[in-house]
Amino acid sequence: MRTKFTGRFQGYSSRDFQKDILSGITVGVIAIPLAMAFAIASGVNPEYGIYTTIIAGILISLLGGSKYQIGGPTGAFVPILLGIVLTYGYADLLLAGLLAGIMLCLMGILKLGTLIKYIPLPVTIGFTAGIAVIIFTGQIANFLGLTGIEKHERFIANMKEIIFHVDTINIYSVITALICLAVILGTAHFLPKVPNSLAGLIVSSIVASIFFAEQVPTIGTVYGGIPNALPQVEMLNITWERIERLLGPAFVIAALGAIESLLSAVVADGMTMTNSKHNSNRELIGQGVANIVTPFFGGIPATGAIARTATNIKSGAVSPMSGIIHGIFVLFTLLLLAPYASAIPLASMAPVLMIVAWNMSERKHFAHLLKQKTGDSLVLLLTFLLTVFTSLTVAVEVGLILAILLFVKQMSKQLVTEKVLPDHRNKQNKVLPHVVNDQHDCPQVSIYTIEGPLFFGAAQTFEKNILDTLQRKPRVLILRLSKVPFMDTTGEATFRNIVKEIHNYGGTVLVSGATSPLKETLQKNKLLEEIGEEHFFKHTGEAIDYALTRLNTNQCIGCRHFAFRECKQLSQPSCLNNKTYN
Incomplete structure (x- = not known):
């Protein structure tokens, strides 16, 4: 002293x-x-x-x-x-x-x-x-x-x-x-x-x-x-x-x-x-x-x-x-x-x-x-x-x-929610937003990149963008969260609503790139358990590989969107004896 x-x-x-x-x-x-x-x-x-x-x-x-x-x-x-x-x-x-x-x-x-x-x-x-x-x-x-x-x-x-x-x-x-x-x-x-x-x-x-x-x-x-x-x-x-x-x-x-x-x-x-x-x-x-x-x-x-x-x-x-x-x-x-x-x-x-x-x-x-x-x-x-x-x-x-209020408004603009797909012209096969269009978009797998804090000021925008996709009821929703620094209670409630909506019609939510602090938050509020720890992946490519095993291959026959490299083979009538993966 x-x-x-x-x-x-x-x-x-x-x-x-x-x-x-x-x-x-x-x-x-x-x-x-x-x-x-x-x-x-x-x-x-x-x-x-x-x-x-x-x-x-x-x-x-x-x-x-x-x-x-x-x-x-x-x-x-x-x-x-x-x-x-x-x-x-x-x-x-x-x-x-x-x-x-x-x-x-x-x-x-x-x-x-x-x-x-x-x-x-x-x-x-x-x-x-x-x-x-x-x-x-x-x-x-x-x-x-x-x-x-x-x-x-x-x-x-x-x-x-x-x-x-x-x-x-x-x-x-x-x-x-x-x-x-x-x-x-x-x-x-x-x-x-x-x-x-x-x-x-x-x-x-x-x-x-x-x-x-x-x-x-x-x-x-x-x-x-x-x-x-x-x-x-x-x-x-x-x-x-x-x-x-x-x-x-x-x-x-x-x-x-x-x-x-x-x-x-x-x-x-x-x-x-x-x-x-x-x-x-x-x-x-x-x-x-x-x-x-x-x-x-x-x-x-x-x-x-x-x-x-x-x-x-x-x-x-x-x-x-x-x-x-x-x-x-x-x-x-x-x-x-x-x-x-x-x-x-x-x-x-x-x-x-x-x-x-x-x-x-x-x-x-x-x-x-x-x-x-x-x-x-x-x-x-x-x-x-x-x-x-x-x-x-x-x-x-x-x-x-x-x-x-002005800070919250400015921060809410920082949240970016973009629908993405792999760019096959890119050597690294990166997922990018400009690839997605009406003729090139998988009906069964939706991938979104989320960038920015998922908090009360941005939760509504996040939910609106995702719900637009959910109206089409994709079998798999992949959320890329590597650039989400934190999630508050409002963001967590919005995230939970989306997960429940997908689970209600039998879909699957996959998460890639979640940081350790974010995973701890999801674990504390039981979302990690609700989504399933096996549905968390370090890299987006791993999540996509898993998503392709959940497809209804009957729906793939004749599809010309070719969102993934595997789509050409899956679109053939003889592919995998038309087996559906659940």
Whole structure:
């Protein structure tokens, strides 16, 4: 157990520690303004974002499954948390975060971490872009300094608020926001190593305090001063009634937290040159523990932050120690500099979040998928629109369902059911579909090649094609199944119906080329026994040889189809004394 816990620090040296200190401080500097901004956008006081960064950041690095993951409040949570605060209140948000943490731990314990790969990319990009739009538009009021704005859960209601109060625009807030935006963009371009968000906040705050004193709302005037200490641990008011009410919101938090943290871990794996890969289930447990503990300190839900994790790696992080140092650095900054944060104008926070929204919008991937004009484009667009105009829960549910339906439709097209016969002009005597026609088709033996998964989406097509042949009641039906990878319950039921139909009129079903997994499936559902194990052949040629022994040779006399090489002899009146093989 000790080896498992300390494995990520194996071979750790003092030089590595120095690198982790540098990267941890760098990420910490970036995390402070984002923590306050995300908290404000989520409808809670800015200090709660800082508390989350400290506690969750340390625990996620300490207990998670990624060496480089940086945890804390993120933009993806903003619309969800704001909706919970507006609907239930801050106290219930804390309980929802606790429940989400328990769910994340259960996901990790049940080893559900690998399920992230089953979420289609169009769904992920769609809801991420939708969240970006919500965050961006949610900061328009602060950017313009509008007053009398009431926050709503729905996008359209918030847009109406902005339109109805546009006459309250504060020119000083606009100037402050533009200064912050200019500094952020200029710093990113000319001084890329300097934390641009922090630079924008500092410069614009200084300008506003000197030239626009008491003309623009600040964190202090709106939320009160930020205390320069961690809050005391307080027990949450946990009742069964509140738990039942918050299970739905908690599940949404847990699901999104799992998706974002594991995506961040995957990005981190791709950015590093080492062979070290994250442990997805351990990562979920680490995220879960962090979200269980954080609410007792007033913190909001946290998850892995892709941008901060990438910065951590680029800054030279070697181990999870950098994430721990990042949390400790934010703690000391809170203790020493909290009073100064109260002077930050809300107009300065707006560009910070707008830049975050712009960067997380996945605009290039969004445009690329949209231009393809495929089923993925429809999934992307629908998920995006539903995220913006309804809720993330509805968007993801509908997006996943639509993606599944389109996948099933596409997979059903992959099933090929073709009637075939040996091509005598081919040296290998291969069975091919183009050989079959009205003048060249055995009335007693039908051979079909089945290619593709035999599942519920394709079972009906398979049955229809075979039943067309069964109307002629051939004595033998040969099914070539070497290219059928699997068969589900619906496919098995369809297959069984065909077998019963043939057996009812005295025909025989032969199977060639069935793979071992497919034979195991047929054995489990008793179809192997029903068909007869002696009727399974490795090669189609063996099945054909057996089928020719089951012919009614009287019916062969005079036949000019010549489907098989033996047909010329069988069509002669004197062949085998007209004996019928049963």
